[in-house]
Amino acid sequence: MTKYGFVASGGGYRSFYTGGALVWLKKQGIDVVHVASTSSGNNIVLDYLIWDWQKEDLPPVLTRTMRLSVKDIFQVFSNFLGLRPPLIPSGSHLFTVSKDSCRKSLLLDEEARRHLLATHLKGVRWDILATNLTRREPHIFAVNEILATIDDSTISSFMDAFLAGITTIPYFKAVTIEGEYYIEGGYLDNTPMGTVFADPEVDEIIVADFTDYDYHGAIDKLYKAFPFALPLNSIDMYLLVSDLQLTLPNRRIFSQAALINQMLAAMGKDSVEIERRTYYRKPIHVLRPANLESMTISFKDATAQKRYFELGQRDIAALLTKA
Numbered sequence: 001m002t003k004y005g006f007v008a009s010g011g012g013y014r015s016f017y018t019g020g021a022l023v024w025l026k027k028q029g030i031d032v033v034h035v036a037s038t039s040s041g042n043n044i045v046l047d048y049l050i051w052d053w054q055k056e057d058l059p060p061v062l063t064r065t066m067r068l069s070v071k072d073i074f075q076v077f078s079n080f081l082g083l084r085p086p087l088i089p090s091g092s093h094l095f096t097v098s099k100d101s102c103r104k105s106l107l108l109d110e111e112a113r114r115h116l117l118a119t120h121l122k123g124v125r126w127d128i129l130a131t132n133l134t135r136r137e138p139h140i141f142a143v144n145e146i147l148a149t150i151d152d153s154t155i156s157s158f159m160d161a162f163l164a165g166i167t168t169i170p171y172f173k174a175v176t177i178e179g180e181y182y183i184e185g186g187y188l189d190n191t192p193m194g195t196v197f198a199d200p201e202v203d204e205i206i207v208a209d210f211t212d213y214d215y216h217g218a219i220d221k222l223y224k225a226f227p228f229a230l231p232l233n234s235i236d237m238y239l240l241v242s243d244l245q246l247t248l249p250n251r252r253i254f255s256q257a258a259l260i261n262q263m264l265a266a267m268g269k270d271s272v273e274i275e276r277r278t279y280y281r282k283p284i285h286v287l288r289p290a291n292l293e294s295m296t297i298s299f300k301d302a303t304a305q306k307r308y309f310e311l312g313q314r315d316i317a318a319l320l321t322k323a
Contacts, residue, residue, distance in 0.1 A: 003033045003203045005196035005282075010039020010166075010186040010246055011210040012239075012294030016305040018208040019044045019062050020312025021287060025206075026053060030320075032206075034199045036192045038129040038185035039246070041208070042165045046106060049120045050113040060107060065305050093173045103159050118150045125199065129185030129192035130164040133174060138188045140195060141165065168242055186246035189253055197257070197280055200271075204283045206316070209254070211247045212290045215240070239294055257284060287315050 004025070008018045018041060025032055026048075037045045043061070051059035107113045126143040141161035147154050164175040164182035174181040185192055196205055218240050264272060264281035271280045289311060295304055 001031060003031050003201055005034040005036070005193075005199060005202035005205045006032045007191050007193050007196060007205065007207040008035060008037035008041030008045050009191045009208050009210055009250075010037075010041050010184060011190075011243075011292070012040055013305050014210045014289075014292045014294055014308060015040035015044045015208075016062070016065060017210075017287070017289055017292060017308040017312035017315075019047065019059065019065075020309040020314075021206070021208060021316040022048045023058060023062065023309075024313045024316045026051075032124060034125040034127075034196050034202050036127045036129065036194075036196050038165050038190060038192055039168065040166065042128055042162055043106075045126060046117075046162070049124065049126065050107055050117050052112075052116055053120075060113075062309065065309060093170050095171055097163060097167075097172060099156075099159050099163065102163065103155065106162075108155055108159075114150050114155070118147065121147060125201075127192070127195045128161050128165040129189060130161070130167075130182045131185055131187045132180055133183050134180035138185060138192075139164075139182065140192075168246075170238070171242075184246075189249070190246045191250050191253055193253070193257055193284075197260070197282060198278060200278075200280065202280075202282060204285065206285045206287065206319075208287045208312075209250060210289070210292060211250045212288050213243065213247065214291055215244065243294060254286070285319055287312070287319060289315060 006022065006025070008015065008022075022032070022044065035045050035048075047059040047061045056063070103109060108117075121144050128141040128143060130139050130141060131137075132139045141164070143158065143161070146158050146161060160175065160177050164177060165184055167173070167175050167183045168186075169183055174183050176182075191207055191209055193205060193207065196202055222237055222240065260279050261281050261284070264270065264279065269281070271278055273279075289308075292308060292311075293304065
């Protein structure tokens with residue numbers, strides 16, 4: 001049976017699309033043995049790994065997403081981002097994240113969820129990509145190593161890694177770990193395939209990529225917006241700038257992955273070692289929906305997360321059926 005790696009890109013509420021794909025794979029009995037994520041992809045992967053696959057129809061946060069009551073929408077927003085807006089925002093960041101509140105909202109204070117997480121990590125490798133801003137380099141947090149045993153201390157260390165991987169400035173304050181600043185990995189690679197490619201247990205890779213977006217139309221619309229609506233327009237512009245920063249570099253990432261595959265195919269090899277690093281040839285299945293909005297901060301469409309989830313299920317079914 002084919003063993004898949006799955007790459008959960010960042011993208012705000014777009015990641016509910018990723019959730020749909022992961023749920024479909026699990027319900028089809030398709031093995032996902034390695035997941036890499038960054039930004040909002042981290043939230044979806046955690047929800048997937050604390051899901052009781054035998055007893056629950058959907059992961060816990062996605063369950064609330066599909067109900068879409070007023071209370072559920074608020075809880076999804078809280079769980080998804082761990083946000084606690086201050087009464088008076090800081091001049092450097094709009095939101096603050098309480099580590100304790102975020103851990104609770106992510107259900108990591110519940111012993112049953114901790115047990116599920118520990119059990120699932122025995123069969124799934126999970127890597128979180130963050131950006132070490134102090135050193136100006138990527139940093140991989142190997143969740144299986146951090147949570148080799150699960151207790152209050154290791155959960156605290158995991159929360160540091162988790163929050164480092166979702167922190168987008170200027171919305172959030174950068175996370176400090178051992179005196180160094182961390183922000184989300186999307187600034188360097190919003191679709192972190194590296195460790196999945198290097199895993200010999202992975203046969204093929206599925207990637208959720210959100211780079212197919214009409215940036216021309218989005219920026220044109222903002223430039224032509226009503227001038228006296230600056231406070232609202234500025235939030236949308238910040239969101240658009242974040243999208244540009246976190247997604248446009250992905251074209252280079254995909255080009256590099258395709259080049260490695262083509263070079264190995266031309267050499268007639270499945271892998272090659274260069275400077276003590278092994279490169280593998282693996283088929284890549286790319287999920288690339290068009291024009292999904294992130295809507296991380298502005299609630300322009302409260303039903304979007306549900307529609308994205310359903311679209312993710314349809315697209316992964318079509319993609320693997322075609323493959």
